[in-house]
Amino acid sequence: MAKRIDVSGLHVYYGDFLAVEDVSMTIEPRSVTAFIGSSGCGKSTFLRTLNRMHEVTPGARVEGKVLLDDQDIYAPDVDPVEVRREVGMVFQRPNPFPTMSIYDNVIAGYKLNNRRLRKSEADEIVERSLRGANLWEEVKDRLDRPGASLSGGQQQRLCIARAIAVEPSVLLMDEPCSALDPISTLAIEDLISQLKENYTIVIVTHNMQQAARVSDVTAFFNLAGTGKPGKLIEIGETNKIFTKPEKKETENYITGRFG
Amino acid sequence: MTTTDLSTTGRAQRQRRRLGDVLFAAGAQGSGILILAILAGVAAFLILQSFDSLAANQANFLTSSEWDANTREEPSFGVAALAFGTVLAAAIALVLATPVAIGIALFIVFYAPRRIAAILGYLVDLLAAIPSVVYGLWGIGWLVVQLAPFYAWLETYFGWIPLFAGPVSTTGRTMLSAGIVLAVMILPIITAMTRDVFLQVPQSHREAALALGATRWEMIRMAVLPFGRPGIIGGAMLGLGRALGETMAVAMILSPSLVISWFLLQSGNQTIAAHIALQYPEATGYGVSALIAAGLVLFAITLAVNMVARFVVSRRKEFA
Structure with missing residues (x-):
């Protein structure tokens, strides 16, 4: 079930370096929230703190609070592994497991929780997830082929299928289309619009048209200056951000005056 | 234009x-x-030089185990026990060393704090720099003495497994001792190879597993081990190649006899390389040529091992 994310006063550090400063926002369930902003402004870093993936980077840590519905994901008794099962992620470059077939890729995450899986059950999950990712029709006859044999766009949808197979409540997407051609991008964007029926979706994008097309809410991040931490400048309904932003900085960015 | x-x-x-x-x-x-x-050139040398004795051989070279070649008349010798001993010693070494090497490599790459990882990696590399004769000295002077009581214990409790059946050699100079020393010798090369492939696993694959809610061990099983499999096999085969050809340590540790024996705790067996080293100085008559014939068999075994390794590594290339 889709869940609400509540971030309050979040700082992200790499060692002593403050990378993202004081972010607070609420992300509604069953909506698409887009993060925009120039490169290096901390939007990806911030995204990764929403499922504690930033902890993979040595020295990365946060201060502040992230609530998933009412559960603080940084509470001392919370295992990051559990957080990531609840908050799935799709990366910039499609990264299916190269040693696994399409079928095994989809079921890989689900298997972690359910060791003893009946074949019929697994088949069902694979079909449901691939259908959910709009990929079933294209691959149903070659599920035993390597995941890497698919085109880039198909691989990215395979990764989405893999992420939704574990039935997360939130799906984070870190520039999911930036390595794809326009047709594949369109396929992913259509998919995002469908997925928001069931999931809370957060997407980082460099493409402002994409943010305008797929998102309900847009958040604009920017650096306070060179060497300064990234900040959330403004967040609001996508329509409003792109037509009547409140901050000058946002307007400059979306009208292409900088960034 | x-x-x-x-x-x-x-x-x-x-x-x-x-x-x-x-x-x-x-x-x-x-x-x-x-x-x-x-x-x-090496192959041609081995074939030409061994031809002499093989033509005069009275026994079947491949199935016989006796070694009566130091004569000009009617030599009769065979490589069966030697080849068996060679493969057995190397197999023991491989079985013991590979899991440990994978464990060390995983620890260095994924678990150890960076400083400890660097030191540990360096120490493992250092193991590779120790000359094999030193391993031999260590093996015979210290290790076998320590192992003898352990062997007695093994026989008492696991003697029902044919491999560990008695009577146990009291000196400890057994096939298992030779295999253990070989395992230590091939540990660095397998560790180095597996560590390198683990380091090459793309960050994106590791993150893919972690983002699905994999624990560190699950991430290793999902993304690292499958990706590293060809490298692990390659490293193990390199180690096997070294174990097959290793001479000094085995020659020093094993108390040889030319029999085919599965009893790892009894003295007996011999490897081709150690046999050549021990016999060569006193070889007369057809002796030298016969030893070269044994060398040819070792050459063939090593070549075959490497070819099998290549085949295994390249098999599921599509998935790599």
């Missing part, structure tokens, strides 16, 4: 080949051919 210009320049350059390029290409090609020539 520009394109035409470019292509003519290209063609002109191709015609006027640069001296440096020509020399470098020839040098590289020559080096490549040299390898083949050396390999063929």
Whole structure:
């Protein structure tokens, strides 16, 4: 079930370096929230703190609070592994497991929780997830082929299928289309619009048209200056951000005056 | 216009080949051919030199285990027990060393704090620098003495497994001791190879597993081990190659006898390499030629192992 994310006063550090400063926002369930902003402004870093993936980077840590519905994901008794099962992620470059077939890729995450899986059950999950990712029709006859044999766009949808197979409540997407051609991008964007029926979706994008097309809410991040931490400048309904932003900085960015 | 210009320049350059390029290409090609020539030369030497004794041999060279070659008349010798001992010792070493090497490599890459990882990696590399004769001394002077009581214990509690059946050698100079020393010797090379492939696992694959809610161990099983499998096999085969050919340590540790024996705790067995080293100084008559024939068998075994390894590594290439 889709869940609400509540971030309050979040700082992200790499060692002593403050990378993202004081972010607070609420992300509604069953909506698409887009993060925009120039490169290096901390939007990806911030995204990764929403499922504690930033902890993979040595020295990365946060201060502040992230609530998933009412559960603080940084509470001392919370295992990051559990957080990531609840908050799935799709990366910039499609990264299916190269040693696994399409079928095994989809079921890989689900298997972690359910060791003893009946074949019929697994088949069902694979079909449901691939259908959910709009990929079933294209691959149903070659599920035993390597995941890497698919085109880039198909691989990215395979990764989405893999992420939704574990039935997360939130799906984070870190520039999911930036390595794809326009047709594949369109396929992913259509998919995002469908997925928001069931999931809370957060997407980082460099493409402002994409943010305008797929998102309900847009958040604009920017650096306070060179060497300064990234900040959330403004967040609001996508329509409003792109037509009547409140901050000058946002307007400059979306009208292409900088960034 | 520009394109035409470019292509003519290209063609002109191709015609006027640069001296440096020509020399470098020839040098590289020559080096490549040299390898083949050396390999063929060694094989030819082994075949030609062994022919003499093989023609005079009264026993079946491949199935006999006796070694009565130091004579000019009617030698009779066979390589069966030696080949068996060689493969057995190397197999023991491989079975013992590979899991430990994978464990060390995983620890260095994924678990150890960076400083400890660096030190540990360095120490493992250092193991590879120890000459094999030193391993032999260590093995016979210290290890076998320590192992003897352990062997007695093994026999008491696991003697019902044929491999560990008694009577246990009281000196500890057994096949298992030789295998253990070989395992220590091949540990660094397997560790180094597996560590390198683990380091090459793309960050994106590791993150893919972690983002699905994999624990560190699950991430290793999902993304690291499958990706590293060819490298692990390659490393293990390199280690096996070294174990097969290792001479000094085995010659020093094992108390040899030319029998085919599965009893790891009893003295007996011998490897080809150690046999050649021990027998060569006193070989007369057909002796030298017979030892070369044994060497040919070792050469063939090693070659076969490497070819099997290549085959295994390349098998599911599509998935790599």
